[in-house]
Amino acid sequence: MAEPQVAYAQDEYGQPFIVVREQGKKTRAHGIEAIKNHIQAARTVSNIVRTSLGPRGLDKILISPDGDIMVTNDGATIMSNMELEHQIAKLLVELSRSQDDEIGDGTTGVVVLAGALLEQSESLIDRGIHPMRIADGFERACDIAVAALEEHADKIEFTPEHTDELLKVAKTSLGSKIVSKASDKFARIAIDSVLSVADFERKDVDFELIKVDGKPGGALEDSQLVHGVVIDKNMSHPQMPREIRDARIAILTCPFEPPRPKTKHKLDITSVEEYRRLEEYERKTFEDMIMHVKNSGANLVVCQWGFDDEANHLLLKHGLPAVRWVGGPELELIAIATNGRIVPRFEDLSADKLGHAGLVREVAFDTTRDRMLFFEECSNTRAVTAFLRGSNKMIVDEAKRALHDAMCVVRSLVIDNRVVYGGGAAEICASLAVTHAADTVASLEQYAMRAFAAALDATPLALAENSGLAPIESLAEVKSRQATEKSAVFGIDCMAVGNNNMKECHVFDPLVSKRQQLLLATQLVRAVLKIDDVIEQHALDDI
Template identity: 60%
Template sequence: MSMVFDEYGRPFIILKEQQAKARVKGLEAQKSNILAAKAISSVLRTSLGPKGMDKMLVDQDGDVAITNDEATILERMEVEHQVAKLLVELSQSQDNEIGDGTTGVVVLAGALLSQAEKLLDRGIHPVRIAEGYESACEVAVSTLAKIGDVIEFTKENTEPLVTTAETTLNSKIINVNRSKMAKIAVDAVLSVADLDRKDVNFDMIKMEGKPGGRLEDTELVSGIVLDKEMSHTQMLKEITDVKCCLLTCPFEPPKPKTKHKLDIDSKDAYEKLYKHEQEYFTKMIKQVRDSGANLVICQWGFDDEANHLLLQNKLPAIRWVGGVELELIAIATGARIIPRFSELSEEQLGTAGRVKEITFGTTDEKMVIIEDCKNSNAVTCVVRGGNKMIVEEVLSRLEEHMRKEVLAFKLCNSLKLSKMWCKVRSGPKASMSERKGCDDCLNTNPYLVMTSDDDIKNHYNPIVLSMKPK
């Protein structure tokens, strides 16, 4: 422990456990940071591109996940080095802001730092290297603007978007069913998209997974799907012309706010308490009936007595609905969330064309579908799979590619961009520096732009040896 004294002779500690720590500075510190960044980049590099490989991740509890999603890989990695943590945060920020490019941004950072290391060995100051990268960024952005390709599509002609989605799904765990998954992703985005404003409300797309069945059973439902069932098995399984009330207050008698103790010392006292509860529940159900509601959706649960009375009054109910789902139902049906039961009235109700309870597969697991919501185009993607791991992976991939569809509104098709770049920069008219740059790019990751298209391969003749795995 290192200790110094101030002007008054009082000791204070500068650094605890100084003997166990080493101070690194200068070129050695810079190379240490670059090495950590290159290590993270090399892990993700093999997951990039249409030939990217999946990785098996095993946590301390033995849970297994198979994915090539860089955000998932970085999230589960136990990183200690501070610079490596910065790259993890960089990827997470890219995922939160854009929803795509999380691998590319880390691989690009690793490649830039690898080249910077060579410049440092030549004695070039880090500030000058950073300034050079800033200038190179401006050139790259202007070049992309020139060679970019515009995708034209409409709600009637979605083939360009589906093709883009299939390309991005090609390297994922769901590539066998990529055509159907791409169509689902495109239809979901266009259902909630405003093409004039080029805006998409992702909050209106609900993702729901259900283990069991096959990936082919995945479907897009026009409406909201709740992983719930009617509160009583004998309640109606299908309701039309629905008027629903959304409650965030418990469907039960109010409880005292202070501590209390109730002594029931006789049968008559118990019957009196039971009768009081029944009268309160009956009053609540009558208020629901008078408002015109024929479906109750509650954030909390009902006790057995209330549930039985709801059944007797032929009033279907759904309980234990999450807050996020409740807000989505409110937006879709036009209902207002009711925090206090006394505020229930006809003006607070929402409307829907149909609500039905369905059973998936051979299991007894049930779900509730709210369809034909007039105030919204909300959709739900119901994902099926052989086990929980596959379902979670497909849910994550679909959500990622829905965000990529939004990028397609403004950005060019990545495959066409790769074709055009190699045509422009590797042809006979390309300068030596341009050929070398393209060659270095392919050497960094030879699988990045590999394709079975013979026409494209012909354009790579000047650098064809670079594309072959070494």
């Protein structure tokens, strides 16, 4: 008996494609059903990062399509590296990125809060409350929560000479990171780097002046803050000096090579004399270039492009140390740090365009003999480099992310020096305020406000759960203490030190971070509750 023939469709290139039998039976969700589908997708993503919250939170291992491994508990990094297809799940990624761009810290907490708000809104929808009434109640509750945080916030006083309070806040942000065992070192690096570039009059911090670099092979404790620039380069010739005092630096974007015609060209050499004339021309061109540099008074050349062995030999012969193949961003940092000018032509080079550094040294690391250049004692003391070490690349990368979070926390305190207390204390304080206000509301929004208060409890519940404590019992105890003592300093004792007073345990969070979490999460939830259908572009084309 002959086998049945299988019919298939072909595209315009003759390639077969599958026709799904149930395609015509598929339905599109509308209205409340669509909103519930959106909420379910967002809750799924939120639950992934929920276990990473707090000092006892667990890290995630992310594997790229190329097989590269990344271990982190940074919410923004986890979210941005997840391959998500659902549109609402992608909105959560944007939410985490917004928190990271605006504040730099609290990227996990904002996703957990948004997931909890959506979970509470689903139960309200099941009770027949319209999604817009829920969103209105959430916004009303958000205003009350923000006002409660601002009322209970404390100011911390600091100066560039007295940074003890800043150190406590920076260490809080590092407590959940992989570098927590060296939190004192990293907190000090974060504070010193931010205060070095901060403009206290404008209350602004220019992160462009802070370079974060790293090198695998050392311990976390070997990390250091360099007042200058560190680049992953070495001298172009092994016989050039490894240390230059009072460096006058020529920063060039023009290559050490003879000029070439801009059009297609061909050079035929038919005799020894012609070859020698070409060699003489190249040598003279190189020497003219070197003399331009020498006449300007420079004793170090930093070039964006490479140069061949002949140019390298002539630089050594004329006693002019050089560094080649320096990238554009690094070249700009060197120019900023040394108050030099980037010069595009040798003819434009002059003494007033040179950068100045007190010390340029080449440092070798470990038995690998990897070398890096340190530009120190620069003219512009505001340019700094945080140079991090770690046992491997994965540790160094996570240390960079942890240090970035700590620097963002310090920057937030330069902008607004008010703090609230961590360990879920701020969320519990806001929850109590919203619950109390809901009792005075006669309209339907009171149900949404109570749901908002319940969603705020999700953060301390997750902290207790991740710390191995009884979540409901721990939350009830802290809520009771805050309510009876009228104080917002009590939170979850995540580290099991036997003290719930976060002020005494030195667990602080910047007020701007918590306020931004509340505002962003509430805005996202309102947007999700307003979406009752998803129309793809090709669906519009078919209409």
